[in-house]
Structures are given as structure tokens and as C-alpha cells.
Amino acid sequence: MSFRLFTFAAPVRFHALTGVLLPWLWAATLLLSAAGLYIGFFVAPTDATQGDAYRIIFIHVPAAWMSMLLYLVMAFWAVIGWAFKARLASMVARAVAPTGAMFTVVALWTGALWGQPTWGTWWVWDARLTSELILLFLYLGYMALVAAIDDTRRADQAGALLAAVGAVNVPIIYFSVRWWNTLHQGATIKATAAPSMASTMLCAMLLMTLAFWAYAFAVVFMRSRAIVLERERSADWVQALVKTTGDAA
Amino acid sequence: MNNVFMANVFVAVVLRDLRLAWRRRIDALLPVAFFVVAASLFPIGVGPEAQMLARIASGVVWVCALFAAMLSLGSMYAGDHADGTLEQMLLSPEPAWSVALAKALAHWLVTGLPLVAVTPLLCLLFGVPADALGMVTLTLLLGTPILSLLGGLGAALTLGLRSGAVLLILLILPLCIPALIFGTGAVAAVDAGQSAGGHLSLLGALLIFSVLGAPPATAAALRIATE
Amino acid sequence: MLSNPLLTVRQLACRRGDRVLFRELQFDLHAGQILWLRGRNGCGKTSLLRILAGLSPPEAGVVQQAGRPAYLAHSNALKDDLSVLESLQFLACLHGAPASAAACADGLRRVGLHDRRNAPVRTLSQGQRRRVALSRLFMQTAARVWILDEPFDALDSDAVTTLDHALQAHARTGGAVVLTSHLELTVHDPLPTRLQLDQLARA
Numbered sequence: 001m002s003f004r005l006f007t008f009a010a011p012v013r014f015h016a017l018t019g020v021l022l023p024w025l026w027a028a029t030l031l032l033s034a035a036g037l038y039i040g041f042f043v044a045p046t047d048a049t050q051g052d053a054y055r056i057i058f059i060h061v062p063a064a065w066m067s068m069l070l071y072l073v074m075a076f077w078a079v080i081g082w083a084f085k086a087r088l089a090s091m092v093a094r095a096v097a098p099t100g101a102m103f104t105v106v107a108l109w110t111g112a113l114w115g116q117p118t119w120g121t122w123w124v125w126d127a128r129l130t131s132e133l134i135l136l137f138l139y140l141g142y143m144a145l146v147a148a149i150d151d152t153r154r155a156d157q158a159g160a161l162l163a164a165v166g167a168v169n170v171p172i173i174y175f176s177v178r179w180w181n182t183l184h185q186g187a188t189i190k191a192t193a194a195p196s197m198a199s200t201m202l203c204a205m206l207l208m209t210l211a212f213w214a215y216a217f218a219v220v221f222m223r224s225r226a227i228v229l230e231r232e233r234s235a236d237w238v239q240a241l242v243k244t245t246g247d248a249a
Numbered sequence: 250m251n252n253v254f255m256a257n258v259f260v261a262v263v264l265r266d267l268r269l270a271w272r273r274r275i276d277a278l279l280p281v282a283f284f285v286v287a288a289s290l291f292p293i294g295v296g297p298e299a300q301m302l303a304r305i306a307s308g309v310v311w312v313c314a315l316f317a318a319m320l321s322l323g324s325m326y327a328g329d330h331a332d333g334t335l336e337q338m339l340l341s342p343e344p345a346w347s348v349a350l351a352k353a354l355a356h357w358l359v360t361g362l363p364l365v366a367v368t369p370l371l372c373l374l375f376g377v378p379a380d381a382l383g384m385v386t387l388t389l390l391l392g393t394p395i396l397s398l399l400g401g402l403g404a405a406l407t408l409g410l411r412s413g414a415v416l417l418i419l420l421i422l423p424l425c426i427p428a429l430i431f432g433t434g435a436v437a438a439v440d441a442g443q444s445a446g447g448h449l450s451l452l453g454a455l456l457i458f459s460v461l462g463a464p465p466a467t468a469a470a471l472r473i474a475t476e
Numbered sequence: 477m478l479s480n481p482l483l484t485v486r487q488l489a490c491r492r493g494d495r496v497l498f499r500e501l502q503f504d505l506h507a508g509q510i511l512w513l514r515g516r517n518g519c520g521k522t523s524l525l526r527i528l529a530g531l532s533p534p535e536a537g538v539v540q541q542a543g544r545p546a547y548l549a550h551s552n553a554l555k556d557d558l559s560v561l562e563s564l565q566f567l568a569c570l571h572g573a574p575a576s577a578a579a580c581a582d583g584l585r586r587v588g589l590h591d592r593r594n595a596p597v598r599t600l601s602q603g604q605r606r607r608v609a610l611s612r613l614f615m616q617t618a619a620r621v622w623i624l625d626e627p628f629d630a631l632d633s634d635a636v637t638t639l640d641h642a643l644q645a646h647a648r649t650g651g652a653v654v655l656t657s658h659l660e661l662t663v664h665d666p667l668p669t670r671l672q673l674d675q676l677a678r679a
Binding site: 137138140141144145148149154157158161162165168172173175176177179180 | 407427434462
Binding site for chain 2: 529530531532533544547549550551552553554555556557558562565566567569570571572575
């Protein structure tokens with residue numbers, strides 16, 4: 001498996017492979033999210049206490065999972081790129097960041113939408129939402145740092161170090177925010193609790209998570225392809241590609 | 250013999266930074282002035298009601314100390330980078346993490362410690378009772394070194410960048426949130442008549458973690474920035 | 477009787493930003509040799525010196541040397557707010573040279589700045605600051621390879637003579653020097669070997 005992975009570590013093969021995969025990934029995204037949303041919004045039963053408002057969790061929870069997971073993915077590839085001087089790994093890490101940040105924003109926004117009918121306010125400082133907010137700051141910090149450094153190699157390396165430091169700190173931050181939240185429990189802030197899961201609800205959650213995964217792959221691949229073309233623009237295969245697409249146009 | 254040498258360079262870096270700060274002592278004390286001014290804005294902004302001020306005091310003092318400590322971070326490595334001293338430091342047989350630790354220590358002595366010294370005064374302005382006042386000061390005594398250590402990492406990452414100063418603050422502040430939580434939590438425990446031991450232990454653990462982890466990371470960042 | 481080289485460079489490539497400045501650079505530096513690195517502006521002389529000093533990793537290739545070189549950059553590594561003596565003591569301490577006030581005062585005597593030792597660096601001219609930086613270099617007696625980036629910059633004729641003598645003495649005692657200089661070198665013994673970077677290792 002690892003041997004096959006390394007053969008696609010060359011930017012040109014990566015570009016070719018992802019080009020083939022992209023239509024399938026988009027198809028998977030559409031199908032899975034259609035199925036997941038249908039089950040979540042129409043098939044799953046109405047909750048006894050929260051009514052129909054709870055259905056937003058079928059977007060909120062998968063988005064939150066993706067936001068946390070993508071941070072680790074980003075940090076992983078960035079460190080691989082730094083440690084092994086693997087250019088493609090660094091490019092992929094940079095491509096992951098905006099998507100991870102987007103999922104964080106979706107999680108925050110849907111969290112607010114969930115909180116509004118339940119608690120009457122658009123924002124509550126519960127442990128989960130506060131942690132998501134801090135995660136958003138970490139993403140934005142990474143994106144700001146790599147954008148501020150002109151030299152590509154220095155930007156990749158500094159970003160990798162920052163992402164690694166962030167990844168190490170994420171458990172510490174989560175723990176401290178949960179601690180903080182339980183301390184201030186008395187101030188009427190309780191975490192918005194998901195209703196106990198019927199099997200249809202779990203099914204919808206799973207489908208939406210898979211849909212978000214497919215979406216993330218698709219978008220990250222698209223962004224990576226653009227970064228590859230830009231960084232490798234002096235390479236022969238890119239020149240040839242530009243020429244053939246120019247001829248075809 | 251090597252260990253003696255190491256201690257020499259470490260001490261030399263600290264003493265040199267202290268000496269440089271002393272020669273520009275007005276500049277060195279600006280963060281302390283900011284600390285007092287910024288904290289004083291809160292009663293003006295939220296009203297002088299005594300009970301509320303006493304309740305928000307630990308949070309306000311901690312956050313203002315965070316901002317004040319961050320103010321002088323931009324210049325931690327900038328001067329040395331500009332005149333070539335940083336390169337010589339990196340070429341020294343002395344390991345770079347030792348230099349990074351020395352710079353953080355010097356920053357804390359010049360900026361952090363004066364902030365801690367002024368904290369009791371600020372607490373009095375907010376009407377904080379005596380036992381909580383002692384706890385605020387103690388938590389900042391443990392917390393400001395963490396800020397200097399993490400700040401050194403941020404300064405090294407953003408070395409030489411145009412928007413470096415603000416970017417540095419944005420990068421480091423989220424990482425300081427656990428220290429903020431445990432520091433203010435300790436004061437809240439004292440206020441509620443409970444033991445602050447748990448919070449202080451966690452804060453101490455963060456400090457140890459930073460002392461062990463931040464200097465090597467800062468050394469790596471310095472090499473990245475000077476390549 | 478060619479002894480082992482003090483410094484060997486094999487297949488060295490250097491990249492700055494998107495440009496490869498040079499590749500497949502290869503040379504040896506022997507004891508007693510002065511290597512004069514030449515080339516037009518921007519061809520990578522400073523980048524090469526930084527790679528040799530160990531500050532930057534090369535894009536490709538390998539640099540081998542025994543022990544740490546002494547490196548003199550374009551900038552002098554002196555702090556405006558410190559006195560000359562304090563600055564020199566700090567730099568000497570950094571590199572493991574004797575850093576006592578007496579040792580550094582001697583070092584300053586050698587470059588003719590002993591009487592300015594307590595003056596703030598801020599008050600010195602460019603040439604005087606360069607001389608202080610040189611005295612730091614001379615105090616790094618453990619270093620067998622000297623890597624010097626435009627060491628003759630801003631020096632007056634007396635200081636040039638001092639530096640020439642120091643280069644000769646260093647070579648005579650088994651050391652080696654790599655330097656850049658846009659002016660014609662006045663040291664003749666040993667006669668500097670020239671390395672034309674932009675012609676030898678074209679990218």
C-alpha cells in the first residue's frame with residue numbers, strides 16, 4: 001500500500017490521478033448527502049423534547065468532526081512535507097486548511113441555529129462551541145502565517161511547525177475548555193444535548209459524515225491541483241498541459 | 250567543561266538582554282504602563298459598581314497582562330535578526346534551544362515580572378479582597394513565564410514579516426487560553442472558599458510543559474526563519 | 477604533499493525562492509589556502525558562504541568539514557546600545573573564545589580600537605565597526621576555516637593591511653579562508669585561488 005502511495009507522491013502523477021477521481025468524488029458527495037439529508041430531515045422521527053429543530057445536528061455534528069479531523073490531517077501532511085522534504089505533502093496541507101476552516105464555520109453556524117430555538121439565544125458559551133471557536137482561530141492563524149511569508153519553503157516549514165504546535169495543544173485546549181465550562185455550570189449554560197439516537201438518526205449522521213468526507217477529498221484535491229500547477233509551472237509537464245488545453249480551447 | 254560553557258552562554262544572553270533593556274528602560278516599561286491603562290478602561294467602560302468589578306477583576310487583569318506581555322514580543326528577535334547577532338547565536342556551539350530559553354527568561358524578567366509586581370495595585374483598584382489578590386498575583390507569577398515562552402515561539406515564526414507584530418499576537422493568544430482558564434479558575438476557587446490546588450497544579454504543569462517544549466520549537470522556528 | 481582538505485563540497489546546489497542559483501558545485505579547500513569567491517551580483521556568493529557556514533541547508537549535495545568554521549557576515553553582529561568591549565565579550569563568549577575584559581581589550585588593541593573600548597557601538601563609523609567584527613574573528617582561534625563575506629568592506633588602508641597580515645598568518649598556521657571581495661585582493665602569500673561561481677557552476 002505504501003509503495004503505491006509513494007508513486008503518486010510525484011506531483012505529475014498526483015495531478016493525473018486526482019483528475020480521474022474527481023468526478024467520482026463529486027458524485028459520491030451528491031448521492032451521500034442527498035441520502036443523508038433525506039433520512040435526517042424526513043425519515044428520522046421527531047424528537048420528544050426538541051421537536052424538529054434538532055435535525056440541524058445532522059449537519060452540525062459531522063461538520064464538527066470534520067473540522068477537528070481535518071486539522072490533524074493538515075498538521076500530519078505539513079509535518080511529513082517538512083520532515084521528508086516532500087513538496088506534494090506540503091501543498092496538500094495548505095489545500096486542507098481552508099476546507100477545515102469552512103467546516104469549523106459551518107459547525108459554529110449550525111450550532112447557533114440549533115441553540116436559537118432551544119435556548120432563545122444565537123450563541124452560548126458551552127464547551128463544544130467554545131472549542132470550535134478556538135479551533136477556528138487556530139485555522140485562521142495557520143492560513144494567515146503561510147500567507148504572510150513570501151518564500152514558499154519557509155512558509156511551508158513555518159506552517160508545519162505552527163500546525164504541529166497547534167495539534168499538540170488541541171487536546172490541552174479542549175480539556176481546559178471543558179474544565180472551564182463545568183466550573184461555570186451554575187451560570188445557566190448547559191451543553192446542547194443531542195437526543196438519544198434512534199438507528200435512523202445514526203444512519204443519517206453516518207451518511208452525512210461520509211458525504212462530508214467525499215466533499216473534503218474533492219475540494220482538497222481541486223485546490224491541491226491548482227497549487228501543484230502554480231508551483232510546478234516551470235516543469236515540462238505543466239507547460240505541455242497548458243499548451244494542450246490552450247489548443248483544445 | 251562543556252556544561253560550564255553552556256551555563257556561560259546562557260547567562261551571557263540573559264545578562265546582555267537585561268543590559269540592553271536597562272539602556273532603554275523607558276521602552277522596557279511601556280508594557281507595564283499599557284497594563285495599567287488598559288485595565289483601568291474596564292471600570293470606565295462597564296461602570297464602577299463594586300461587586301461586579303471584584304467579580305471580573307481576575308479575568309480583566311489576566312487578559313490585560315496577556316496583551317501587555319505580547320506587546321514587547323515583536324522585538325524579542327527582531328533586533329538581533331537585523332544586525333546579524335542572531336546568525337552568530339545560531340552558529341555558536343551552544344544549542345539553539347538554550348539561547349531560546351535564555352531569551353524567554355530575559356523577556357520575562359524585563360516584562361513579565363514587572364507586570365506581576367504591579368498586579369496587587371491593580372487588584373486594589375478593582376476592590377479584590379486580600380486572599381484573592383494574593384492568588385491573582387501567584388497565578389500571574391506562574392502564567393507570565395508561559396507567555397514569554399510561547400511568545401518567543403511566535404516571535405521566531407513571524408520573524409521579519411511585515412505584519413509580524415499583530416500576526417504574532419493572533420497566533421499565540423489561542424495557545425495561551427488554557428493558562429488563562431486555569432489562572433482565573435484558581436482565583437474563582439479562592440473566591441468560592443475552595444482550594445485552588447487543582448488549578449495551580451494544572452498551571453504549573455503547563456509551565457513545565459512550556460519550559461520543555463517551547464525552546465526546541467522556537468529553535469526550529471529560528472532556523473526556518475534564517476534559512 | 478597534499479593533506480586532507482579542511483572543507484569539501486560535492487554536487488552542491490543552491491536555490492533561492494524559485495530560482496536555482498547554482499548546481500553541481502564541487503571544490504576542496506586545503507590548509508594554507510585562500511579561496512577567493514568571485515562572480516557577478518546575485519550569482520549566489522553570499523548564499524554559498526551561508527551554506528558553508530552551516531546557516532542554510534543546501535538544495536542538494538554535501539558539505540564536509542571538520543570542526544566549526546568562523547563566519548563573518550555582511551553585518552557585524554554588534555548592538556548599538558552596548559559598548560564595544562561589551563559587544564566583543566558577548567560574541568567571544570558565544571563562540572567559546574576567552575571572554576574576559578582583558579582578553580577582549582587585547583583583541584581590540586590588535587585592530588587599533590583599544591581606546592574606544594568603552595564607547596557605545598552607535599558612535600563608531602562603519603569601518604570601525606567592521607574592525608570590531610574582525611577582532612571577534614581573530615579571537616576565534618579554534619576555527620581552522622574562515623568564511624568571510626566582504627571582509628574588506630569600509631576598511632581604511634591600515635585596517636586592510638591588518639587583515640591581510642591576519643589572513644597570511646592564518647594560512648601559514650594551517651588554516652584556510654573562503655572569502656568574497658569586489659575589490660582586488662592585496663594579499664599575495666599565499667596567492668588566492670579564484671573560483672568564478674557564475675562560470676563554474678552554471679544553473
